[in-house]
Amino acid sequence: MENYPAPAVEQPAPKKRTWLKPVIRLGIFGVIALIAFFVANPFTASSAEVGACLKGDVSNADSVEKSECGTPEANFKVVGKQDGKSEIGLKLSGGSECDDYPTTDAYFFQGKKGSSDGTLLCLEDLKNPGERAPVVGDCLPADVVEAKKLTKVDCANAAYKVLAIEKSTAILVDDSTVCTQVPSTDEKIAWQRSGAGGLPQSRVLCLDKLK
Incomplete structure (x- = not known):
C-alpha cells in the first residue's frame, strides 16, 4: 500500500495592519501641529507666573512675549492671574476681575473662543502706570x-x-x-x-x- 503525502494546507497570510498607517500619520501630524503652534505662539498666559514681566502690545496677542524684569524691553508686570475665564465674560465685566490687584493698569486674556478655560493676566504698566489709590496708612x-x-x-x-x-x-x-x-x-x-x-x-x- 502506497503512502501518499498529505495535501499541503495553505497557511492564511498574516493580516496587514492597515489601520496603523493612518494612526501613525495622524500622530506625526499632531506632533508637527503642536510644535508649529508653540513656535508661532511662544508665549502662553497659562505659563506666566505672578511677578513675571512681559513685552509687546497686549492688544496684539502675537506680539506679547516674556521679558526680563528691569530691562528696557519690559512693558508689563504680572500682578494677578486667574484661570477658568471666558472672553465674553471679560467683555461684559470690562476686566473688573483685576480690581483685586490695586496696581493693575491693563489685562491680557488668552483662551479658545467660546470656552471658559482661558487665562487672565492682570498687568501693571511699567512704562506709563496709571493713577494709584491711596493705601492704608497714607x-x-x-x-x-x-x-x-x-x-x-x-x-x-x-x-x-x-x-x-x-x-x-x-x-x-x-x-x-x-x-x-x-x-x-x-x-x-x-x-x-x-x-x-x-x-x-x-x-x-x-x-x-x-x-
Whole structure:
C-alpha cells in the first residue's frame, strides 16, 4: 500500500495592519501641529507666573512675549492671574476681575473662543502706570473731602489718615453702609480711577481726622 503525502494546507497570510498607517500619520501630524503652534505662539498666559514681566502690545496677542524684569524691553508686570475665564465674560465685566490687584493698569486674556478655560493676566504698566489709590496708612491734605485731591502728604502736616479701604460705590447712594467696620472713621470719601489705558477702579476711603 502506497503512502501518499498529505495535501499541503495553505497557511492564511498574516493580516496587514492597515489601520496603523493612518494612526501613525495622524500622530506625526499632531506632533508637527503642536510644535508649529508653540513656535508661532511662544508665549502662553497659562505659563506666566505672578511677578513675571512681559513685552509687546497686549492688544496684539502675537506680539506679547516674556521679558526680563528691569530691562528696557519690559512693558508689563504680572500682578494677578486667574484661570477658568471666558472672553465674553471679560467683555461684559470690562476686566473688573483685576480690581483685586490695586496696581493693575491693563489685562491680557488668552483662551479658545467660546470656552471658559482661558487665562487672565492682570498687568501693571511699567512704562506709563496709571493713577494709584491711596493705601492704608497714607496721609491726605485738609482739602481732600471737598476737592477730592488725593495727593499724599507727610503725616506731620496732614489732616487725614487712611484707616481702611473698601471696594464699594455704595457711598454714592447711602454712605451709612460703608466703613461700618471702622468705628473711628471721621470722614468717608469715594475714589474712582478711569481714563485711557487704565482699568476703572472704585474705592471708599475711611479717614481718621488728625486735626
